[in-house]
Amino acid sequence: MSNHILTIAEGRAEGLRKVSFELVNVAQQLAAALGGDVQGAVLGTNVGAWADTLAKTGMSQVYVVDDAGLANFAPESYTSALAAIITQANPSIVLFGATGWGKEVSARVAARLDWGLVTDCTVAQVVNGALVLTRPIYAGKAIAQVKAKGFPVMVSMRPNLVPPVEADKPAAPIQAVTVTLKEPRAKVIETVVKQKSKVDLGEASIVISGGRGVKGPEGFAPLEELADTLNAAVGASRAAVDAGWIDYTHQVGQTGKTVSPKMYIAAGISGAIQHLAGMSSSKLIVAINKDPDAPIFKIADYGIVGDLFDVIPALNAEIKKIQPG
Amino acid sequence: MPLNIVVLLKRVPDTESKITIRDNAVVTEGLNFVLDPYGEYGLEKALQLVEQHGGQVTAVLCGPAEAKETIRKALAVGADQAVHIIDPALEGGDAAATSRVLAAALKKIAAEAPGGFDMVWTGKQAVDEDNAQVPVRVAELLDLPHVNSIIEFELGAEGKTARCVREVDGERDIMTTTLPAILTAQQGLGELRYPSLKGIMGAKKKPIADWNASALGLDTATVGKVGAKVEITNLEPPPARPPGKIIPGDAQTAAHELARLLHEEAKVI
Ligand SMILES: Cc1cc2nc3c(=O)[nH]c(=O)nc-3n(C[C@H](O)[C@H](O)[C@H](O)COP(=O)(O)OP(=O)(O)OC[C@H]3O[C@@H](n4cnc5c(N)ncnc54)[C@H](O)[C@@H]3O)c2cc1C
């Protein structure tokens, strides 16, 4: 079997998502260990520019399905397009981002091709010739090593854990793959809530989240000011989202986004397990909470027991002193 | 238009429980096992739909003998009947193997009911291994459409289509699908009702069919531990974080010290 490692890029209106470039990094390490090459794929409607960018990340081949039938998300259409690409590329490993999209389409195409799939991994490595994945399970209360019994196999990787590669290398050839898409039975007809924050939560290197402790929609203002200073994204607990203080797009946790920033600041968040599930792979955790017994302090690297309405503005002022401008 | 609805439910440790690991496995003694929370949301929706339109709800669970108790909970809240897929040969499977088993069970259920089933509710992920892939795989194996992570569901006229609102990646989409379909439930769809005393008593009389691999016509080489394509080779508690520093002082003092630590010690700013 060929040792191609195929990365599936993911994009949205503004262009390819950062995770697409992180996957290339992971693929390069696996290719080095297995003695193979890295290939990439993009799929969607009018995605020529995405393919051009991906082709410059240091891969040997890019496959594209550019089809009007992929304009709106439909699981069956995307599965057919992916199956066509994978069949043509004949890789030993396919890497997806462990985003909602990546997890959904990878499961469907894995079933169609009858491959194994390991979702939501934090590390992918080759041990004695086998692919071994690390993934948090039980909401992060256990870490599993999962071994693929053989190849081919699919994997989805959690975003933000390795640096993205640059698209500054000589362009790889781009090959169009054609596929006849049937009318899908299930399809998106409208996206009603869109991502709109300045900094994408899943990709941000610093996330500042507020919970029930912010007490109301206006309570997020000091967090937003600190986020501006740090070029950070604002996150939230389910309690704050359910109360209607902030949009669902900001929710971190089992039913929201999984984030792995360089620093996660939790303000007025108790640290329920479903919240931790979405942020415990953060590199540094800071907790600000009135209650010294709040569970969040158990996983925090730095903690301040105090009122967030005093601490956050003071912290903002202190950071501005260190980072003028 | 009575509905025939199937709900796939897994038996999982309560999300709040402490996980202890011994010899690469979770210690199950003393663990509190429950219905998987996201599956419960799907079960509630199934019960509501049958209340409105008539029909029946069949709960399906693949798991060990101890799972009988868990299945009774589904019957106690109102499921009409249950299928317990129970066979040591099916244990230790990965998502690929488990979906093969559940797809076979759904085929059998469809074949035994005159019009097949109208829809299958599942959880968006089981909170033990957090795979989030079994329902989507089952949909593909049965050549059915699926809609993931649903928070609102409306049955179309004639019961042949549905309109769903789903939450994925911080976005909210409206999706339409034809039925039958595989539907995965997200928090927000609605909390599962509590069982009444009458429900609990009645559950004892409701039928639970036990099916094994051969009843499902499964080749045991393709399911369970042997049929799995991936396997857990090591399980550990998460690496201990170095004990955190609680920064003393009033807000001003603590904020000053925190900024210094973030800059000089952690070097994140
Ligand atoms: C199936 C399921 C899925 C779930 N998914 C998620 C999820 O994805 N994300 C999520 O977050 N939750 C999720 N939850 C909910 C979760 O269990 C908790 O209920 C929720 O995380 C609590 O949010 P919180 O910490 O903001 O609120 P609380 O637990 O009420 O904590 C508020 C904290 O703020 C502190 N506080 C109050 N005032 C101040 C102040 N002025 N200054 C400083 N501190 C203050 C308090 O001491 C307290 O610790 C889920 C639950 C279930 C059952």
Ligand SMILES: Nc1ncnc2c1ncn2[C@@H]1O[C@H](COP(=O)(O)O)[C@@H](O)[C@H]1O
């Ligand atoms: N052993 C099982 N028995 C019944 N349903 C299951 C089983 N495993 C998974 N499911 C269903 O699939 C959903 C997602 O599971 P998973 O893909 O394992 O995260 C669960 O919420 C259940 O609805």
